[in-house]
Amino acid sequence: MKLYFRYLSMLLKSQMQYKASFFMMVVGQFLVSFTTFLGMWFMFDRIQSVDGFTFSEVLLCFALMLLAFSATECFARGFDRFPALIRSGELDRILVRPRGVIFQVLTANVEFSRMGRFAQAILVLAYAIPTSGIVWTGDKILTLTLMFVGGLGVFTALFVLYAGISFFTIEGLEFMNIFTDGSREFGRYPLSIYGEGVLKFLTYVIPVALFQYYPLLYLTGRSQNQGLIFLPVLGMLFLIPCYLFFRFGLRKYQSTGS
Amino acid sequence: MRKYLSFFRIRFLAGLQYRAAAWAGIATQFAWGGMSILMYRAFYQSGQSAFPMEFSQLSSYIWMQQAFLAMFMVWFYDNEIFDHITSGSIAYELCRPCDLYSMWFVKNMAIRLSRVVLRCAPILLVAALLPAPYGVTLPASLEAALLFPISMLLGFLVMVAFSMLVYISAFYTISPNGVRILVTSVLEFLAGGVLPIPFFPDWLRPVMYALPFASMQNTPYLIYVGHFAAGDALGGMVMQLFWVIALVLMGKGWMNRALKKVVVQGG
Numbered sequence: 001m002k003l004y005f006r007y008l009s010m011l012l013k014s015q016m017q018y019k020a021s022f023f024m025m026v027v028g029q030f031l032v033s034f035t036t037f038l039g040m041w042f043m044f045d046r047i048q049s050v051d052g053f054t055f056s057e058v059l060l061c062f063a064l065m066l067l068a069f070s071a072t073e074c075f076a077r078g079f080d081r082f083p084a085l086i087r088s089g090e091l092d093r094i095l096v097r098p099r100g101v102i103f104q105v106l107t108a109n110v111e112f113s114r115m116g117r118f119a120q121a122i123l124v125l126a127y128a129i130p131t132s133g134i135v136w137t138g139d140k141i142l143t144l145t146l147m148f149v150g151g152l153g154v155f156t157a158l159f160v161l162y163a164g165i166s167f168f169t170i171e172g173l174e175f176m177n178i179f180t181d182g183s184r185e186f187g188r189y190p191l192s193i194y195g196e197g198v199l200k201f202l203t204y205v206i207p208v209a210l211f212q213y214y215p216l217l218y219l220t221g222r223s224q225n226q227g228l229i230f231l232p233v234l235g236m237l238f239l240i241p242c243y244l245f246f247r248f249g250l251r252k253y254q255s256t257g258s
Numbered sequence: 259m260r261k262y263l264s265f266f267r268i269r270f271l272a273g274l275q276y277r278a279a280a281w282a283g284i285a286t287q288f289a290w291g292g293m294s295i296l297m298y299r300a301f302y303q304s305g306q307s308a309f310p311m312e313f314s315q316l317s318s319y320i321w322m323q324q325a326f327l328a329m330f331m332v333w334f335y336d337n338e339i340f341d342h343i344t345s346g347s348i349a350y351e352l353c354r355p356c357d358l359y360s361m362w363f364v365k366n367m368a369i370r371l372s373r374v375v376l377r378c379a380p381i382l383l384v385a386a387l388l389p390a391p392y393g394v395t396l397p398a399s400l401e402a403a404l405l406f407p408i409s410m411l412l413g414f415l416v417m418v419a420f421s422m423l424v425y426i427s428a429f430y431t432i433s434p435n436g437v438r439i440l441v442t443s444v445l446e447f448l449a450g451g452v453l454p455i456p457f458f459p460d461w462l463r464p465v466m467y468a469l470p471f472a473s474m475q476n477t478p479y480l481i482y483v484g485h486f487a488a489g490d491a492l493g494g495m496v497m498q499l500f501w502v503i504a505l506v507l508m509g510k511g512w513m514n515r516a517l518k519k520v521v522v523q524g525g
Contacts, residue, residue, distance in 0.1 A: 021437075024439070025435060025436050028438075028442070031443040032442075032443040035444070036452060039453040043453070046305070046457075048305075049304060169278070171276065174279060174286050175285050182289065186293050186297065189297060194297065198293070
């Protein structure tokens with residue numbers, strides 16, 4: 001753990017070397033999700049609600065998704081560069097070091113500029129929490145917290161899966177974007193609006209709905225079933241198959257040489 | 259001219275080699291387009307009349323956007339060019355007996371086009387087979403069919419001419435990542451990539467049409483789906499032509515200034 005913080009402070013220092021560029025990145029990250037927010041606002045300018053959800057409720061969804069995604073991306077960014085590690089043969093160097101692979105990948109790159117997105121999510125959340133009309137009792141707060149934690153789990157699992165697939169194909173990886181970036185982009189609305197089929201897929205195959213749609217039903221008072229609060233925890237089990245897949249890939253791994 | 263053509267050919271053929279990546283890209287873009295359409299469907303179900311386009315028009319717009327994504331994607335840059343600038347190997351580029359601006363311009367066009375060539379046909383084909391309001395339709399009229407390719411070309415030139423400005427900015431900033439992400443996010447939004455421009459509120463639209471970004475993907479697609487009346491379409495294309503010329507002149511001028519001052523680092 002101590003080593004992890006050593007790595008963190010090192011990365012922070014190195015990223016702060018190009019100060020202007022760093023701050024532009026933070027602002028840029030902020031703007032990326034801000035334009036998404038504006039897009040949603042302009043749509044809701046024309047109508048009251050979508051699929052029965054009001055703007056504030058949708059914003060709650062959007063903020064939560066962004067919060068979980070940006071936090072994951074900030075710390076698990078190393079997985080994004082995993083294909084490059086394989087291609088360059090850098091992975092061999094990682095394998096001979098006396099620390100776990102996952103640990104080293106996690107510390108290889110922490111993207112602090114993602115804080116721009118994170119800040120945005122906090123701002124939107126601060127707006128949505130009072131305006132959503134939800135009475136914030138203990139169980140609701142617990143629901144929101146678990147949604148965030150569940151989101152962290154599922155997104156981390158997706159990044160691990162991404163790295164795992166890169167053991168087998170590097171070129172085909174673009175398809176994974178639909179699950180990672182796609183979840184963030186389309187998860188800004190309650191997942192039921194995309195219809196039954198999509199919702200089922202996102203429940204049973206990629207469990208994004210487990211930390212987004214179902215707990216949201218409880219949060220907004222659409223359902224009284226208290227079991228929904230704990231569904232995000234169930235979603236986190238997705239980490240297990242993804243991690244096993246990564247191990248499987250690692251065992252098959254043959255160096256590219258050079 | 260011949261040498262630029264061969265630069266174009268080399269880059270174009272190199273781009274065609276990534277076929278597995280193209281299939282993955284096609285699948286991704288198809289899923290992306292489908293999800294967007296489902297999303298808008300939910301909005302349209304909540305109130306048809308509130309929106310400026312018919313749903314079938316919007317579907318066509320989205321499929322066109324996905325099919326020709328590589329032509330107009332704002333986050334895509336040729337990293338080789340940035341590397342030339344930051345690593346100093348720009349010196350070799352300068353030794354070549356040709357105009358740097360034109361060379362980079364042509365290379366950029368070639369990479370983007372090679373990606374589109376691989377990807378657009380399968381996407382359009384499948385999208386054309388989808389049932390009525392969800393698929394891509396034929397051009398709205400004969401006129402639209404005639405104007406669309408020209409407007410597409412102009413929009414493409416505006417896009418590449420603008421991205422040249424971002425490359426040139428790297429002469430000044432050295433670490434181009436910051437500028438890139440800043441430009442990308444704003445441009446994507448103003449070009450109608452996040453939300454088609456007709457969906458923007460009335461007070462904002464005039465501003466957007468006055469900027470070069472509306473002349474990129476927005477004009478050709480709106481012509482295609484028949485959102486523009488004949489007069490508006492021609493007006494939009496005149497705007498496109500104006501921006502191509504203006505941006506190219508700006509880029510060339512700026513590059514010449516930058517090259518006068520360029521300091522090649524290291525040896």
